[in-house]
Amino acid sequence: MLYFSELRGTPVKTPNNVYIGRLEDMIFNIADVPQVTKLVIKHNNDLSTINIKHVKTFRGEIVVDCKNGHPVLEENELYIGRNLLDKQIIDLVGNKMVRVNDVVLLDRLKQDGYGIYVMGVDIGTLGLFRRIYLEDIVQKILSILSVKVSSQFLSWADIQPLELSSGEVKLKKSEAKLKKMRPEDLADYLERTSEMTVHHVLKVLGTSRATDVVENLDVNYQKDLFTHWKSEEAAEIIERMDPDEAVDILLMLSKEKKEEVEGFLSDETKKKIFHLMRLSHTAVGNLITTDYLTVDSHKTAFEVLNRIRKDTAHYSSLPTIHVLNDKDQLVGVFNLHELIMQKNDTPVYKFMNQNLVEILLTTPVHIAVHKMLKYHVDSVPVVDNDRHMIGLLTIDDASEYIEKKLFK
Amino acid sequence: MVFGPATITAMADNDASGVATYAIGGAKLGYPVLFVLGLVTVLLGVTQEMGMRLTLVTRKGLGDLIRERKGVGAALFFFVGLFVANMGTIVVNVAAFKTTAGLLHLPAIPLVIIMVAVTFIFVIKGNYKLTQNIMLLSCILYLAYIFSAFKSGPDWGAAVTNLFFPHGVQLTGEYIKNYIVIGLGVLGTTITPWGQFFISSFAYDKKIDKARLKYSQFETYAGAFLTDFFSFFMIVATAATLFANKIPLFSGEQAALAIKPFAGELAAMLFAVGIMNAGFMGVVVVSLSTAYAFAEFFGLSGSLDTSFRQSKGFYIIFIAQLIIASFVALFPFIKLFQLAVASQVLNAMLLPFIFYYLIKFTNSRELMGEFVNKPWQRTVAVVGSIGISVASVITLMLTFL
16 A cells, blocks of 8 residues: 555666656556556656656666656546645545545556556545654554544545646546436536536536536536537537526526527527527516426326327426316316326326416416415416416426525 | 625724724824835735635635645645634734723623623524624724724824825834834734635635626725725824824723724723724634635535534634633733734734735636736735735844844
């Protein structure tokens, strides 16, 4: 078990005992078991790289037989000192941000040369003391007091480096670990890093996951992000977002940016978004979504199930199904539980609830929320004066409003 | 939220140690000390803006960046320096409670203990609105100084021109020595190390986005102007009453004399309440800032929203400062006005080290992108740092030689 902090500064020589510098940093490849690929040597303020193949001795002193030029990161490579040590990382197990106090390595002499592996990081207080050369003293004192302290170690598999804003980093392989995290949590962590890192991480996540994360970012950071994104990439994310969220973001952008981004959106998305934008001048209109399902009252339960499978794949939630008559007016609702309990050929009008809870576009938000809570429903349809549905307000969309009121 | 982060930091600058230092400045040096105030206001605006810009762009606090880029050794140095300087400030603020006790003829020890307990409860249970209101309350004392300044019939011409160049006083060796030392104290109480760390933690917490940078920049300059606006009148009030009449400033009674022109017989009462409020603010903000800096430097969780068990280090540091400060402040020889300047000089000496990193980080294109320092900002900060270092060295020589 080697500690990076103890290795840094080790003199590096050639087999002829010629001093060529001190160990400044190490570059490693982030495979499942990450392995050091290059050593970085510093001599008189110049940096040079040594490929791991050329390392002859490692323990005690470092002997190498060949030296290369200035260090460069290949794809999927990181520096230990520059990108990992002292930086904040995500502890995937504890689900929080921690700071790397030291990096733990393992060395092994194989047939074809040395293998140096990055085992993980030390996030404990002993690591801090080691950095100021007091670890031994502190451990002695603690053992005299019979206090047992072990180092806090996180293995590589359980951490995700976050702050990678250095332009040289070319990570492509971090999605697997990031996918383990809930988008809400990842968004929280991203709020604590620079914009460049956020862009980087979102790119690595792939559009679908990135959208989930973006939706959960604080609104000010969303604005920052979208303002600086290329319009085409921004449009890709907006396409996949819930339409009401998409509208909120578009309304925050400058006029030119907004029009540029809209230019890249599909017609279907544009239709939904414009519809909502026209309604956004009211408090309720600002929160509603166009992702809701309506069925004809004569359809059977079986037909409705098929409809759901076909048409609602991209919905983030399906709290209720709404029933319209042949004049397209809202006449009833039912939820998934009620639907699944029916026999396949039962028509909808036989089991729908006709006691409707609904609101108008002009209904104040607190009344809408009160209705949802009073009648124990997850959503309430928004109708116009002719009882045509124009949108759906879910309790989820109102949650920000509720949170604000509760935790003022 | 009426006040932004810079305004709040600025208000907290006028804590008890601030009030005491400005009062001593005016009483011992007269109007010429206003020259230091003028320079310091500019430097304050520039460095606060840098700190805020740094945080808005990198989304990290100053403590985070020092730890990440300079390692544990540097983090430890700053933390120890900050802790010591802050302890000095907190002790002075607790000593203010003793002054209040003296002026209101109340027993000192119980009052100190009660105020510290109130501080503790306030921080653990308090919320934002309450903090804002208390800050507003403190404005009343400052207004008293403004009105007194007017009523004491000062030489306004001398006062205003001294902002730009010091003049009108006999420059004896003794005077110059005092000028350097007290001037450094005035600097240290206006631009504080804790303020540099506080403004970045605070701006980060409010999630201000980069697009509102221009507004935030304006706010930092406005905050700097605002705090020194009040300080100006404090100094004029004491210069016109105490310096002009050669009354030395050792006790709260004498300081209250400076607001007698306005408040008459109520001066003592008004000063007592005001200094207690200023002391309370100082204890809260400064001890919290040490705890936050500790969390940032050493990567422990640090937030009032977490429970004691989750953020043990944070709460322990916070409470430890209160306890140590109360204990020290209760010694009889610890008196507000004697200590104030010394503790603020200590603060000032830490500044060049902090500015060095502040300037380095805000100069780095890698960190700041297009928001890197403009040449004039760099110049002001560098010249300021050099000036402070020179004054610190001279002060050390004067103290120990």
